[in-house]
Amino acid sequence: MIRIDDLDAFVAIIEKGGQTAAARHLRRSVQSVGRSLSALEQDLEVQLVRRTTRQSGPTEAGQAFYRRVKPALADIHEARLETANRQAEPSGLLKVGAPAAFATAFVVPAVRDFMERHPRIEVELQASDRPVDFFAQGLDLAVRIRELPDSGMQARKLGELRVGIVGAPTYFAHRGRPAHPDDLADHDCIVRVLDGEEASWPFRINGRRRLVRVGGRFRTNSMPAIHAATAAGLGLGLTPLWQVRAPIERGDLEVVLEQFESTRIPIHAVWPATRQPALKVRLFADLLAAKVRHGRL
Known part of the structure; x- marks a missing residue:
């Protein structure tokens, strides 16, 4: 029988990168977390985590199991908490x-x-x-x-968000679409001005994270201003895509360089x-x- 504590240990190992970090997060001993993982793998009859001397990573089966069990486990904990506190009233x-x-x-x-x-x-x-x-x-x-x-x-952990490069169809009609992050050197990029930070955007190129220097004629410290400027055709913008979901669905903005997006x-x-x-x-x-x-x- 699969126990909730074993699922908690498995999820923590995946998210924290190893049994030691998972034990620290769960405030359990490393031995206890290891026993939970072994019991879960024995019950499922499949290896979920690939152990090394430095860190732990999910197998293909473990990654698939994590994607399915994570939201279900969150729902279970939410239901348990609501039930346990049904007589208590926060104030x-x-x-x-x-x-x-x-x-x-x-x-x-x-x-x-x-x-x-x-x-x-x-x-x-x-x-x-x-x-x-x-x-x-x-x-x-x-x-x-x-x-x-x-x-x-x-x-x-509440979730993860996707960050991408967007631009207006009018901009692409005049300047073309970048096919590679290095092409951004020939494009106007709307840079977000933050304290002491260089104008660099993160990408994943050939499996590795790399920062690419960008620049343009318009800079701002405001994300809403970046969204307005990209829609107006002033250049390309780096933004959390959920913030511009509506203009993307209307066709006012388009996403480029999706295959090079950095990790969420x-x-x-x-x-x-x-x-x-x-x-x-x-x-x-x-x-x-x-x-x-x-x-x-």
């Missing part, structure tokens, strides 16, 4: 931080449902693209859209590891994960 102020565009598209709908379910809850949302300081801002939970450094934060960017809900998350934090993280899971990223 008080929940302070959430998130990037501005993500907050509008995902956090606010989650807040609406959360407040409808729990009338004793109040929510304060701080939407900003700047890094947040948990203790200075008094946050209970924040959304991070990037790889997480090894820090004193507990994390719940993870989305996490985080809170201090030194703090046991309150019921309101756990319930909101579960609800937000469901919103992201059913979104189009």
